[in-house]
Amino acid sequence: KDDAIKVNTTSIYFADVALLWWCRRSTDEKPGGNTIRTWEEFQRELKKQFYPQYAEKEARAKLCYLTQLFGSMFGRLASKESSNLL
Known part of the structure; x- marks a missing residue:
């Protein structure tokens, strides 16, 4: 539950390209698919997208x-x- 709070709280502060990425990432999730469930997964996906x-x-x-x-x-x-x- 703490991880979900961290992910949701952090995503509130996204702007511009990061916000678009997060909206797309969140809406593209299929049931049982590649859903971000933990803080570590969130950090990994964010770095993969924006960290060269x-x-x-x-x-x-x-x-x-x-x-x-x-x-x-x-x-x-x-x-x-x-x-x-x-």
């Missing part, structure tokens, strides 16, 4: 790049400041 397959990998790659970029910028800045102190 490689989004996490791409985000990690961007973070790694930015870390290296800012690390080298900080290193150059620190080196310049230390040489100014001498």
Whole structure:
């Protein structure tokens, strides 16, 4: 019962494309078919629909790049400041 409350409460806040997806998903369900019954199923279906397959990998790659970029910028800045102190 708690899962049904979570799913119903969350779906109230959907807008635009997510709302259309949920309405279609809810009305397409057939008796005994692929009905979302648990919070885990809801999260899985939502991610499958809206979370790109490689989004996490791409985000990690961007973070790694930015870390290296800012690390080298900080290193150059620190080196310049230390040489100014001498």
